[in-house]
Ligand SMILES: O=C(O)CCC(=O)C(=O)O
């Protein structure tokens with residue numbers, strides 16, 4: 001599934017953060033060098049401590065990245081009638097599985113295919129390194145869900161136009177939301193953006209940390225399903241995008257998901273003998289339906305927690 005979307009900018013300002021006169025020192029974002037064998041240990045640590053990390057020496061050809069960026073920019077700057085040919089908005093934006101199959105957008109489709117094939121390979125390598133370091137019973141226990149023909153993975157390209165009206169408020173530390181806070185429901189998300197800032201992740205201490213953009217690297221998020229499969233060891237990190245007053249932001253995200261009927265539950269080979277399962281087992285389709293019926297910012301996993309009490 002391919003979705004190409006122009007996330008609605010919420011035209012209200014976020015409260016200024018205290019940072020303005022009292023800059024917060026943020027922790028460094030873990031950087032994983034995939035060409036180094038010791039990355040396995042750091043990968044697990046990053047998933048536990050942050051649920052988020054940056055990947056360098058990833059092996060995805062830079063020409064695939066550049067080609068997709070230029071095709072996507074061409075697409076977003078084309079007239080609405082042209083963009084609508086990419087497919088009906090479902091649930092929003094443009095595009096579906098059949099992107100470009102009627103002859104339009106052929107080059108865009110090829111660029112998406114090259115990019116996604118390569119990013120999926122890298123993602124599977126990351127999942128296999130994680131499985132090894134976690135001593136799971138087989139190396140492909142996580143990656144096979146993405147490699148399955150029925151894998152419910154999604155690829156989305158987001159375009160955020162600049163918001164010049166923000167400029168006069170920026171000096172007071174105010175921000176405007178481009179994509180509201182949320183966690184990603186799948187197993188793992190792989191984000192690449194142009195060099196425009198905007199992405200922020202929520203730290204355990206409740207502060208939002210801006211992620212400096214790096215157009216040659218990938219940023220990886222643990223998704224809700226991986227949090228469940230690791231019985232809460234890995235954290236599905238909350239994130240959001242704030243708008244930029246001067247520059248447009250283009251991001252491309254591969255969401256690696258399991259097949260619809262896959263059962264999601266803590267992996268037995270990861271659990272200590274006396275460890276209680278924090279989550280009830282569910283299928284990916286059940287979780288997806290429940291997530292689509294909730295608000296973006298809700299903690300969508302809590303309904304599936306073993307100690308969930310419907311009365312609160
Ligand atoms: O556009 C971005 O940078 C992030 C968007 C995002 O978090 C998402 O599409 O799930």
Ligand SMILES: [Fe+2]
Pocket residue numbers: 182183184189239
């Ligand atoms: Fe996200």
